[in-house]
Amino acid sequence: MTSLEKYNAAFIETFDITEEQLNSELVYQSVEAWDSVGHMQLIAALEDAFDIMLDTDDIVDFSSYDKGKEFMAKYEVEL
Amino acid sequence: MTFYDMLEQFGEETALITKQECLSYAQLQIGVNKLREQIKDRCLVFCVCSNNVESITGYIAFLQMRAVPVMINPVINKELFDSLLQSYEPNYIWARKGFYPGQACYVYKDYALFETKYRQKVELNPELALLLTTSGSTGSPKLVRQSYRNINHNAESIAQYLNISGNDRPITTLPMSYTYGLSIINSHLLKGAAIILTNDTMMEKSFWSLLKEKHVTTFGGVPYTYEMLKRLRFLRMDLPYLKVLTQAGGRLGKELHLEFAKGCAEKGISFIVMYGQTEATARMSYVPQDNTISKAGSIGIAIPGGEFWLENNNGSMINEPFNTGELVYRGENVTLGYSTCKEDLAKGDELGSILKTGDMANRDEDGFYYIVGRKKRFLKVYGNRVNLDEMEGLLKKRGFNIACVGEDDHLRIYVDNGEPDVILKIITGLTGLNRSAFNVYKIDRIPRNAAGKILYAELG
Numbered sequence: 001m002t003s004l005e006k007y008n009a010a011f012i013e014t015f016d017i018t019e020e021q022l023n024s025e026l027v028y029q030s031v032e033a034w035d036s037v038g039h040m041q042l043i044a045a046l047e048d049a050f051d052i053m054l055d056t057d058d059i060v061d062f063s064s065y066d067k068g069k070e071f072m073a074k075y076e077v078e079l
Numbered sequence: 080m081t082f083y084d085m086l087e088q089f090g091e092e093t094a095l096i097t098k099q100e101c102l103s104y105a106q107l108q109i110g111v112n113k114l115r116e117q118i119k120d121r122c123l124v125f126c127v128c129s130n131n132v133e134s135i136t137g138y139i140a141f142l143q144m145r146a147v148p149v150m151i152n153p154v155i156n157k158e159l160f161d162s163l164l165q166s167y168e169p170n171y172i173w174a175r176k177g178f179y180p181g182q183a184c185y186v187y188k189d190y191a192l193f194e195t196k197y198r199q200k201v202e203l204n205p206e207l208a209l210l211l212t213t214s215g216s217t218g219s220p221k222l223v224r225q226s227y228r229n230i231n232h233n234a235e236s237i238a239q240y241l242n243i244s245g246n247d248r249p250i251t252t253l254p255m256s257y258t259y260g261l262s263i264i265n266s267h268l269l270k271g272a273a274i275i276l277t278n279d280t281m282m283e284k285s286f287w288s289l290l291k292e293k294h295v296t297t298f299g300g301v302p303y304t305y306e307m308l309k310r311l312r313f314l315r316m317d318l319p320y321l322k323v324l325t326q327a328g329g330r331l332g333k334e335l336h337l338e339f340a341k342g343c344a345e346k347g348i349s350f351i352v353m354y355g356q357t358e359a360t361a362r363m364s365y366v367p368q369d370n371t372i373s374k375a376g377s378i379g380i381a382i383p384g385g386e387f388w389l390e391n392n393n394g395s396m397i398n399e400p401f402n403t404g405e406l407v408y409r410g411e412n413v414t415l416g417y418s419t420c421k422e423d424l425a426k427g428d429e430l431g432s433i434l435k436t437g438d439m440a441n442r443d444e445d446g447f448y449y450i451v452g453r454k455k456r457f458l459k460v461y462g463n464r465v466n467l468d469e470m471e472g473l474l475k476k477r478g479f480n481i482a483c484v485g486e487d488d489h490l491r492i493y494v495d496n497g498e499p500d501v502i503l504k505i506i507t508g509l510t511g512l513n514r515s516a517f518n519v520y521k522i523d524r525i526p527r528n529a530a531g532k533i534l535y536a537e538l539g
Contacts, residue, residue, distance in 0.1 A: 036280035037513035064332045
């Protein structure tokens with residue numbers, strides 16, 4: 001699996017959404033499962049998938065699918 | 080002394096703070112007065128509340144004029160809301176504009192007062208102050224009836240054991256319709272504190288900005304909140320104004336209790352673990368700050384004015400330490416009882432200030448209580464009570480052969496004639512809880528004994 005596929009899989013599995021929903025409109029609370037509980041699950045899934053540990057500031061600022069991509073670069077994950 | 084009748088005594092002190100505005104107690108009372116003019120007599124109102132100025136204004140107005148609000152979470156599923164409407168026939172609904180189809184008879188900021196089609200006045204017992212859903216309700220219109228005495232006693236007791244003063248600044252972290260969230264509001268209004276209102280969650284940057292900017296001194300959380308705080312590495316954050324954290328809504332677990340007790344102590348923050356139920360207005364016990372480390376894992380001692388004891392199966396009192404029995408509480412905050420329809424609202428006190436909690440507990444030689452299990456089959460999911468038998472019943476009604484088991488925050492559902500995805504959708508729709516709380520497994524056959532009873536032990 002490529003890094004992008006792993007990144008996508010974390011969203012698809014955590015929020016039970018389709019690949020088509022992975023776009024700029026996918027933001028915090030835009031789908032039912034992406035609430036505060038879902039957010040924590042997502043962060044856990046990403047941390048496991050890439051063996052990284054996100055900083056607090058990044059966790060609470062990880063407000064969209066697109067924004068998350070920017071953060072990944074910071075943790076040396078090339079998407 | 081009541082927390083709702085005397086707002087003016089705090090005059091120009093700040094009552095409510097949001098991202099956009101700041102209201103003094105006197106200003107809050109002005110908003111309250113305007114709403115009070117709209118409703119003349121004591122009647123039933125659905126108060127669809129979030130953590131905002133309008134909801135607090137409505138709540139206080141209804142209490143002041145002795146109208147009885149049913150506190151409802153705006154994310155309630157439609158089926159349950161309709162069933163509540165039909166069961167209770169309220170005269171008014173106070174909710175966000177557009178929440179209810181119909182003519183608004185009064186508008187305040189983003190909220191409107193809607194008149195319903197029900198013109199008859201429901202008979203309300205004179206003691207009845209407000210009604211709350213039992214947390215995690217799954218389609219049943221069951222409400223807890225709380226009296227004026229209940230809410231005032233509990234607010235006083237909480238303010239006493241937490242030493243709440245006008246200098247405190249709580250930020251909302253729980254729904255206002257949830258007993259624990261409401262008790263934070265009540266106990267702080269009582270002391271003239273300033274409440275920071277937000278519906279943002281701890282997973283949002285805006286929450287933390289507000290907390291820092293407004294010099295928040297305290298907040299509360301359910302066990303899951305503390306899991307989140309742990310992941311956010313809360314103990315490494317620099318929040319110099321924060322003085323008190325409280326926890327309720329389920330068992331935190333000894334390890335997490337200790338971690339926060341120790342970590343908070345180093346930062347000069349009190350970490351107070353508590354225990355409560357909607358049936359006891361909100362809270363029944365707390366672990367005093369001096370014991371938070373030595374008694375980690377305990378629910379503590381009864382709150383001021385309350386009393387605990389343990390009963391065995393025969394209903395006799397257990398006196399020796401470390402013997403398990405059902406935890407029983409007595410206090411002025413034990414509610415009047417339940418209601419399932421409007422006729423029940425005329426009823427008086429059915430519990431006589433004594434609550435059998437349904438929790439199994441023991442007591443150590445210092446008089447601290449420890450929950451060890453539950454009498455009935457229910458779980459706490461993100462602070463909400465989920466009754467496993469009720470859940471099975473709801474799915475059975477839809478034609479599934481179902482068995483529900485699990486631990487707090489992890490409910491396992493076994494089915495032998497349905498698709499897990501379909502069931503997951505139904506369950507999240509009914510409860511409004513995040514799907515990660517549920518695991519659905521397809522198995523060949525639900526194990527049953529000869530009498531047809533489900534053998535839960537075989538489901539692990």
